[in-house]
Amino acid sequence: MLTESDVQSLWLTVRLAAIVTALLLLVGTPIAWWLARAKTWWKGPIGAIVALPLVLPPSVLGFYLLLLMGPHGPVGQLTQALGIGLLPFTFWGLVVASVLYSLPFMVQPLQAAFEALGDRPLEVAATLRASPLDAFFTVAVPLAAPGFLTASILTFAHTVGEFGIVLMMGGNLPGITRVASVQIYDHVEALEYTQAHRLAAVMLIFSFLVLLALQVWRSNPKARG
Amino acid sequence: MTWLQVLGLIGTWLFTAAVHAEKITIAAASDLKFAMDDIVAIYKQTYPADEVDVIYGSSGKFYAQIQQGAPYDLYFSADIKFAQSLADGGFAASEVKPYAFGRIVLWSGSLDASKMTLERLLDPKITRIAIANPKHAPYGMRAVEALKASGLWDKIESKLVYGENIAHAAQFVQTGNAQIGIIALALAVNTELSSKGGYWLIPDHLHNPLEQGFIVTKRAKGNSAAKRFAEDMDSKAVRAVMVKYGFVLPLKTL
Numbered sequence: 001m002l003t004e005s006d007v008q009s010l011w012l013t014v015r016l017a018a019i020v021t022a023l024l025l026l027v028g029t030p031i032a033w034w035l036a037r038a039k040t041w042w043k044g045p046i047g048a049i050v051a052l053p054l055v056l057p058p059s060v061l062g063f064y065l066l067l068l069m070g071p072h073g074p075v076g077q078l079t080q081a082l083g084i085g086l087l088p089f090t091f092w093g094l095v096v097a098s099v100l101y102s103l104p105f106m107v108q109p110l111q112a113a114f115e116a117l118g119d120r121p122l123e124v125a126a127t128l129r130a131s132p133l134d135a136f137f138t139v140a141v142p143l144a145a146p147g148f149l150t151a152s153i154l155t156f157a158h159t160v161g162e163f164g165i166v167l168m169m170g171g172n173l174p175g176i177t178r179v180a181s182v183q184i185y186d187h188v189e190a191l192e193y194t195q196a197h198r199l200a201a202v203m204l205i206f207s208f209l210v211l212l213a214l215q216v217w218r219s220n221p222k223a224r225g
Numbered sequence: 226m227t228w229l230q231v232l233g234l235i236g237t238w239l240f241t242a243a244v245h246a247e248k249i250t251i252a253a254a255s256d257l258k259f260a261m262d263d264i265v266a267i268y269k270q271t272y273p274a275d276e277v278d279v280i281y282g283s284s285g286k287f288y289a290q291i292q293q294g295a296p297y298d299l300y301f302s303a304d305i306k307f308a309q310s311l312a313d314g315g316f317a318a319s320e321v322k323p324y325a326f327g328r329i330v331l332w333s334g335s336l337d338a339s340k341m342t343l344e345r346l347l348d349p350k351i352t353r354i355a356i357a358n359p360k361h362a363p364y365g366m367r368a369v370e371a372l373k374a375s376g377l378w379d380k381i382e383s384k385l386v387y388g389e390n391i392a393h394a395a396q397f398v399q400t401g402n403a404q405i406g407i408i409a410l411a412l413a414v415n416t417e418l419s420s421k422g423g424y425w426l427i428p429d430h431l432h433n434p435l436e437q438g439f440i441v442t443k444r445a446k447g448n449s450a451a452k453r454f455a456e457d458m459d460s461k462a463v464r465a466v467m468v469k470y471g472f473v474l475p476l477k478t479l
Contacts, residue, residue, distance in 0.1 A: 171386030189361035
């Protein structure tokens with residue numbers, strides 16, 4: 001039913017989304033924690049910067065990443081100096097772009113979850129002689145678990161649905177940067193509507209099931225412990 | 226003014242589009258980007274009252290959009306087959322008119338491409354070559370044909386990166402992410418691009434002709450401005466613009 005290149009594009013998409021979600025859990029959690037707990041005035045500007053990818057059109061963001069990561073751009077010169085080479089047209093280039101693009105989808109739900117905890121649980125942990133790091137992992141993380149799940153699923157789903165940035169800086173290379181959304185677009189452009197419908201249906205069903213699982217899990221208080 | 230009146234005014238402003246009797250919207254293949262701006266300027270000199278909007282994009286996308294009732298009055302396709310197919314499907318109010326043949330060139334933003342040949346693409350210093358996506362962009366298809374005809378395909382396929390259309394392929398070169406690109410002559414002659422590294426015309430016996438055609442869409446059947454614009458394509462001034470931008474004109478007048 002699906003061609004080999006369709007299947008390849010689906011795997012690539014899942015791989016990209018999984019890596020981006022994992023990286024954003026590492027990068028986004030401290031940012032969200034800081035945004036939830038900090039009391040300085042520059043919490044506002046930082047929060048706004050984190051939310052910026054929500055506003056910028058993906059194709060515009062993609063164009064500027066292409067400039068920044070190109071041989072004349074500062075990021076491109078840095079990666080070349082580090083011996084990594086240039087990022088556009090590579091899988092890891094897409095990973096970097098997607099981490100930026102999906103950042104708010106990880107940080108904002110986590111920040112909300114951390115804020116909802118309030119100070120009390122951590123104060124109690126502190127009186128029981130838990131170090132801040134200890135309190136974070138044994139108290140804050142378990143209590144914010146629903147937030148982590150929501151943030152992860154939103155990030156994953158958002159990366160699966162990513163299109164403009166990938167199109168702008170990916171170079172449409174099969175198995176490297178041709179993700180499912182681009183593959184569907186190519187089918188449509190080539191007037192191969194049957195192929196496009198099939199691939200789109202697979203993506204739609206997959207996404208629906210993921211989001212359904214999230215809804216069911218959230219509406220079942222027992223599963224949340 | 227009460228707040229209701231204010232709301233009403235804002236609503237009117239938001240939901241009413243400006244109505245002009247003679248307005249045309251043109252969907253044009255992206256290789257026409259620079260030429261069409263000049264052509265519209267010429268047209269506006271003769272018919273200053275008419276309003277002309279041009280939208281550039283891929284011929285295949287416009288093809289699909291027109292089938293779904295997109296509000297375009299004229300459709301300029303980089304591949305005459307798309308225009309023909311729309312006409313066959315009853316979406317045209319005119320015959321399919323061939324207006325030009327396109328040419329492809331090697332173009333670089335950093336190297337002197339004017340004395341290059343296709344063999345130069347084998348140079349290990351050239352790591353990325355940008356072309357339009359051959360799956361749906363006519364210029365990309367011709368680029369692939371030329372590379373295959375010259376026997377270079379197997380050796381350089383791994384260097385290729387694919388832009389959504391030729392303008393996007395040119396962007397890859399312009400930003401330095403690809404050292405060289407195969408793009409439309411019509412884009413390469415533009416001063417902003419030609420001043421960079423120059424271009425080299427790829428011999429047209431290496432690929433199938435890039436015959437381009439336009440139609441007046443069914444929607445514009447009664448639109449006299451669309452008709453005037455179509456006729457204007459045959460004028461001396463417009464033909465001169467097309468030649469200036471590197472298009473080869475069909476032998477017979479339009």
